[in-house]
Amino acid sequence: xxxxxxxxxxxxxxxxxxxxxxxxxxxxxxxxxxxxxxxxxxxxxxxxxxxxxxxxxxxxxxxxxxxxxxxxxxxxxxxxxxxxxxxxxxxxxxxxxxxxxxxxxxxxxxxxxxxxxxxxxxxxxxxxxxxxxxxxxxxxxxxxxxx
Numbered sequence: 001x002x003x004x005x006x007x008x009x010x011x012x013x014x015x016x017x018x019x020x021x022x023x024x025x026x027x028x029x030x031x032x033x034x035x036x037x038x039x040x041x042x043x044x045x046x047x048x049x050x051x052x053x054x055x056x057x058x059x060x061x062x063x064x065x066x067x068x069x070x071x072x073x074x075x076x077x078x079x080x081x082x083x084x085x086x087x088x089x090x091x092x093x094x095x096x097x098x099x100x101x102x103x104x105x106x107x108x109x110x111x112x113x114x115x116x117x118x119x120x121x122x123x124x125x126x127x128x129x130x131x132x133x134x135x136x137x138x139x140x141x142x143x144x145x146x147x
Contacts, residue, residue, distance in 0.1 A: 027136060031055055034132055039097035046093025049075050049086045050129070057133035064133075067126050090125045098122040113139055 031054050040047050052075045057064055063071045072083035079086070109115060114135035123131070 027058060028055060030136060031058075031132070034136070038128075039100045040093045041096055044089065044093055044096065045079075045081075045085075046089035046091070046096075049079060050090050050093055052078055053086075053090065053125075053129050054133045054136070057129050058137050061130075061134065061137070064126060064130050067129075071129075087125065090129075094122060094125065094128055 028051070031051050035047060035051055035054075036042065040050065053071055056071060056074055063074070068083065068087070072086045075086045076083045114131070
């Protein structure tokens with residue numbers, strides 16, 4: 001159901017025709033918290049792009065099947081930049097976090113209820129986006145099923 005038909009305020013068009021709504025962006029504080037605890041500096045563009053990418057992936061996990069054709073262009077449109085710059089900035093953000101010691105992965109595991117283990121290796125953009133979005137989505141589903 002699109003935001004137009006549901007009466008929810010529209011935030012932005014998704015590449016597959018859907019809309020980001022106020023309800024779908026209610027996870028933004030949690031996404032932001034996770035990205036901060038990973039150790040990604042908030043002052044770099046990749047921080048904002050990664051947050052946008054995770055939120056788009058939470059809306060539709062199939063976008064991860066075509067990350068360079070759909071996800072990066074969608075994030076680029078939202079931020080008035082190019083898909084190449086989005087990819088590079090996210091890669092730089094991940095590198096910055098891993099160079100700093102990868103943040104608090106024990107906290108992230110407790111918060112997301114997901115096991116995170118990259119065996120000391122820096123994850124790829126798509127690995128990190130998929131991990132965060134999938135764990136948050138599953139966590140949100142389990143929270144909803146309790147009620």
